[in-house]
Amino acid sequence: QPYRHEWVNGDDNGEDDGDDNENSNDPGERDVTVDEPTGGLTAGLDPIMRAIGGTWIAWGDGSADRAVTDENDCVDVPPGSDDQYTLRRVWLSDEAVDGYYTGYSNRVLWPLCHGMTELLEYRPTDLEWYRHVNRQFADAVLEEATDESVIWLQDYHLGLAPSMIQAKAPAGATVAQFWHIPWPDPSSFAACPNARELLVGLLGSDVFGFHIERYGTAFLECVEETLPSATVDYRERTVRYDGHETRIVATPMGVDANSYEERAREIGDDRWDSLRERYDIPDGCAVGLGVDRLDYTKGIPERLAALERLFEGYPEWRESFTFLQKATPSRTEIPSYDRLGRQVRSTVDHINERFGTDDWQPIVYTEDFLDRADLTTLYREADLLVVSSVRDGMNLVAQEYVASSIDGDGALVLSEHAGAANALGYPAFTIDPADTDRFARTVADALGAPKSERTTRMAALRTHVFDHDLEWWMDQQFAHIEAARFPAVDRRVN
Ligand code: GDG
Numbered sequence: 001q002p003y004r005h006e007w008v009n010g011d012d013n014g015e016d017d018g019d020d021n022e023n024s025n026d027p028g029e030r031d032v033t034v035d036e037p038t039g040g041l042t043a044g045l046d047p048i049m050r051a052i053g054g055t056w057i058a059w060g061d062g063s064a065d066r067a068v069t070d071e072n073d074c075v076d077v078p079p080g081s082d083d084q085y086t087l088r089r090v091w092l093s094d095e096a097v098d099g100y101y102t103g104y105s106n107r108v109l110w111p112l113c114h115g116m117t118e119l120l121e122y123r124p125t126d127l128e129w130y131r132h133v134n135r136q137f138a139d140a141v142l143e144e145a146t147d148e149s150v151i152w153l154q155d156y157h158l159g160l161a162p163s164m165i166q167a168k169a170p171a172g173a174t175v176a177q178f179w180h181i182p183w184p185d186p187s188s189f190a191a192c193p194n195a196r197e198l199l200v201g202l203l204g205s206d207v208f209g210f211h212i213e214r215y216g217t218a219f220l221e222c223v224e225e226t227l228p229s230a231t232v233d234y235r236e237r238t239v240r241y242d243g244h245e246t247r248i249v250a251t252p253m254g255v256d257a258n259s260y261e262e263r264a265r266e267i268g269d270d271r272w273d274s275l276r277e278r279y280d281i282p283d284g285c286a287v288g289l290g291v292d293r294l295d296y297t298k299g300i301p302e303r304l305a306a307l308e309r310l311f312e313g314y315p316e317w318r319e320s321f322t323f324l325q326k327a328t329p330s331r332t333e334i335p336s337y338d339r340l341g342r343q344v345r346s347t348v349d350h351i352n353e354r355f356g357t358d359d360w361q362p363i364v365y366t367e368d369f370l371d372r373a374d375l376t377t378l379y380r381e382a383d384l385l386v387v388s389s390v391r392d393g394m395n396l397v398a399q400e401y402v403a404s405s406i407d408g409d410g411a412l413v414l415s416e417h418a419g420a421a422n423a424l425g426y427p428a429f430t431i432d433p434a435d436t437d438r439f440a441r442t443v444a445d446a447l448g449a450p451k452s453e454r455t456t457r458m459a460a461l462r463t464h465v466f467d468h469d470l471e472w473w474m475d476q477q478f479a480h481i482e483a484a485r486f487p488a489v490d491r492r493v494n
Contacts, residue, residue: 044256044470049085055144057137060089061097088144090136099129101157106331108193109156113181114297114391117191119336127194131160134201138164147172150481153205155180160197163204166244174485176207178477180253181393182419183215189222199223203230203241206484209249209477211394211419216248247484251476252423253394254469260403263373264380271377279364281322286447288323289382291375291397293330294367296340299388299415299433300327304347304363306388306431306439311355311362314444319360321447323386324378326366379404384411384446388433392418398428402465408458411446423468427460 049056092100103126111119138161141151147170153161155178162175169175183189192198199222202208210216216237223239224232230241237248281287288307292298307323327344331337348365355362370378379385385401395418402412402424414421414428421430429446431439446454 044474048474053085055086055088057088057090057140057144059092059133059137061092061094088140090133090140092133092136096129096133099123099126100133102331102333104130105157107334109159110181110297111336112188112192113156113179113184115182115184115188116296116391117188119296120191121334122193134158134160135164137161138168141165142168145169145173149173150478150485151175152477152481153177160201161204162208163201166204166206172485174207174481175205176209176477176481176484177202177205178209179215179393180211182391183210183218183222185218186222186225189218189226195222195226199226200241203227203239203244203246205246207247207249207480209251209480211250211252212422213250214422215393215419216250219248247480249480251473251480252419252468253396254465254471254473255396255399255403256471257399257403257466257469260376260379260400261406263376264404264406267373267377267380271373272381275374275377275381279324279366280361281324281364282319282360285319285360286317286321286383287381288321288384288386288443288447289378289401290323290325290327290386290388291378291401292325292327294327294337294341294344295330296336297389297391299390299417300325300340300344301347302390302433302436302439303386303388304344304351305436306433306443307363308347308351308354309436309440310443311351313440317444317447318355318362319357321362322360322364323362324364324366324382326368326370326378328369329367375400376404379410380406382410384413384443386413386443387415387418387420388413388431388439389415389418390433392420394419394423398424399465402458402461405458405462408455408462409451410458411449411454412458412461413443413446424461424464427457427464429457 045056103123107121107123107126111117137153137158141161142165145151145165149170149172151165151169151173153165153176158177162177166175189195202219203223208216208219210219217234220232220234220237220239223230223241227241230239232239239246239248275281276283290300290303292300294300303325310321311318325344325348327341329337329341332341345365348363351363352361379401382401385398387395387398389395392415395414398412398414398418398420401410412424412428414424414430415433416430417433421428429442431442433439449457
């Protein structure tokens with residue numbers, strides 16, 4: 001019987017993201033279909049896992065077919081090929097997903113770490129589920145771990161597992177964790193319902209990684225305030241707690257820049273023509289682009305306010321500039337996300353009613369999920385991309401845009417509150433999303449900048465993005481992990 005196998009991203013609850021990019025393999029006796037991951041971390045880790053082997057432990061819910069793993073929850077992917085690794089599932093009931101993922105991870109840790117404590121919704125049973133699922137992950141890891149294992153945990157969904165693993169792991173195993181979102185300052189962190197437990201959980205890691213130094217410093221400050229018996233060394237960036245040392249590192253995540261560039265070069269102009277037709281973008285209009293999950297951290301209302309100000313204050317851009325906002329609905333069962341969606345859709349309608357004409361809409365809003373070829377086409381063709389996050393751990397969209405801008409003429413308008421601004425800095429047109437006037441002026445400046453300025457800025461951005469791509473990030477991660485495993489050997493990590 002054919003059956004379907006589906007990958008689940010670390011922070012994805014298996015919601016249908018519309019990606020139909022499937023790989024059919026010929027496994028001989030078994031016929032397994034694999035949904036390719038949509039981008040970012042999962043896509044980046046897959047080739048690494050194929051190269052080095054090992055076991056990937058991920059949760060699955062009812063949307064993945066358990067028949068694949070009826071024996072021992074393990075399957076080799078892709079079946080029949082040489083470069084295999086084992087995908088092991090931690091199966092979660094709907095109730096567990098609601099408490100662990102939608103609940104504690106996304107109603108508490110997500111707003112907390114983005115400093116938006118007013119949006120925090122704490123339910124004690126969610127924390128119990130979070131503990132329970134972290135324990136399930138820890139148990140699954142411990143069943144696999146050997147003396148030589150590198151155990152690499154991803155993101156805020158696994159905040160308690162590191163110490164659960166460290167307590168029982170074989171002596172030579174190394175535990176590393178990467179936190180993909182910001183870390184809050186101590187005044188916000190005080191709202192954490194289990195502050196001490198979370199920190200102790202994370203300090204089970206030998207290496208704890210963030211995108212940028214500032215988040216690591218905030219973590220050290222929170223440890224110092226919350227765990228008086230911990231020894232915090234700001235210079236060495238280490239914490240010693242309960243006889244164990246954790247090193248805090250900063251490695252900004254990059255994107256697979258070469259694959260975006262190659263795709264951008266291969267795609268024909270007809271794809272852009274059909275996208276322009278689909279989204280009703282008049283020929284000759286300059287195009288601005290936003291690509292975001294519909295999340296309150298991404299500053300979409302602030303962006304719309306700035307665009308309204310642009311059309312108000314810079315009338316020359318009416319009928320000659322269209323902004324395409326691609327928003328992917330996310331975590332819709334959480335009321336703050338639902339409210340945001342309604343607010344964004346009604347603001348778009350308001351701006352379009354105010355400025356639109358029979359032949360032109362200032363804002364084209366879509367919730368379509370695009371395949372990577374369409375997404376790369378939009379990146380390649382857009383004259384300008386806006387990232388206006390009010391807080392963002394890194395932001396990969398900004399870097400994907402730069403990698404896809406093969407004509408070297410695109411302009412990146414980037415929030416100074418995204419981790420990406422820390423890495424990309426000056427050559428982007430930086431904004432503060434809360435300062436609507438400056439934001440609107442910056443968009444006008446970016447649109448009107450002479451070609452020489454746009455290409456100089458883009459060339460500097462491209463150098464950075466290609467020099468600090470996903471492979472570079474992986475190398476940095478593993479160099480830090482190796483330095484923790486073999487501390488006597490001098491390894492340069494930069
Ligand atoms: C978290 C942190 C950090 C979006 N729409 C489509 C699509 N996407 C892809 C983009 C990009 C990814 O989703 C979004 O990544 P971001 O980094 O922008 O944001 P988060 O989802 O919030 O990610 C963030 C990241 O983790 C990694 O550490 O940078 O700060 O919040 O890859 O391309 N992909 C496709 N179609 C779409 O319609 N194929």
